Amino acid sequence: MIEDDDKFKQKENLDVAYERNFIRPIIILFILIIWCVGLSIFFYPKVKSAVIESGVLELIADMNEEELIPQRGIKAIYFSQAGPKVYSFVTDKRGSTYLHDTIEALIHDYPVEALKDGCISLVSSETKLIGLTVSRGICYVNLSKEFLKSSTYNENNAYEQVEKTLLLDENIEKVVILVEGEVLDSNYFS
Numbered sequence: 428m429i430e431d432d433d434k435f436k437q438k439e440n441l442d443v444a445y446e447r448n449f450i451r452p453i454i455i456l457f458i459l460i461i462w463c464v465g466l467s468i469f470f471y472p473k474v475k476s477a478v479i480e481s482g483v484l485e486l487i488a489d490m491n492e493e494e495l496i497p498q499r500g501i502k503a504i505y506f507s508q509a510g511p512k513v514y515s516f517v518t519d520k521r522g523s524t525y526l527h528d529t530i531e532a533l534i535h536d537y538p539v540e541a542l543k544d545g546c547i548s549l550v551s552s553e554t555k556l557i558g559l560t561v562s563r564g565i566c567y568v569n570l571s572k573e574f575l576k577s578s579t580y581n582e583n584n585a586y587e588q589v590e591k592t593l594l595l596d597e598n599i600e601k602v603v604i605l606v607e608g609e610v611l612d613s614n615y616f617s
Contacts, residue, residue: 501529504592505537505546511591512546514538526593527559530568533592549585551576557607564600566593572607575615586613 478484502515516538521531534554537546553573560567568589577585590602590613604611 501525501532502592502595503529503533503538504588504595505541505548506588507544507546511588512541512544513595514541514546516540522556522559524559526561526566526596526599527556529592530556530559530589533589549578549588550574551578551585561599564598566596566599566602567605568593568602569605569608574604574606574611586611586615 500515500517502513504511504513506512516532516536518528518532518536521528533548534550534552534556537548551573553571553576555571555573557569557571558567559569570589574585579585586604589604593599593602604613
């Protein structure tokens, strides 16, 4: 009988140990939850005002309403029978600078007004812009070899079109056109 009492006490001790091991993590979890809720309540006004001031909510709302396509306003020269004419229009943002986008637009885009006026771009549509860099007022434009297929029109040529378009920027004093990394003579198309 004494052995049965010992077994009963051992079983009772195991039950108490099991309850302690089971209850302790629950208490710790409960304390952590209360701590997090308390911090959330305490810092909620500050976080809310920071989010509102940042404008993130408006940006998300705009993104949900319509897909954002970055665009940039540019100026480019196109040629007609009357001569060169400057057109301002908006084009998709393709590069890191507006000068890059200007040359890309000169190659691939036509403003509606230019088409109505019968204007053309003399730069071959197969031309690729390899790179564009501005240093000390000099703009270096590196174009693919397809640029050499460009045409002339009424004594105007593609070299002049690129040059005059880039010179519309008041920060550009001179334009150097390269084809596949080699400087192109300004008289190439003459």
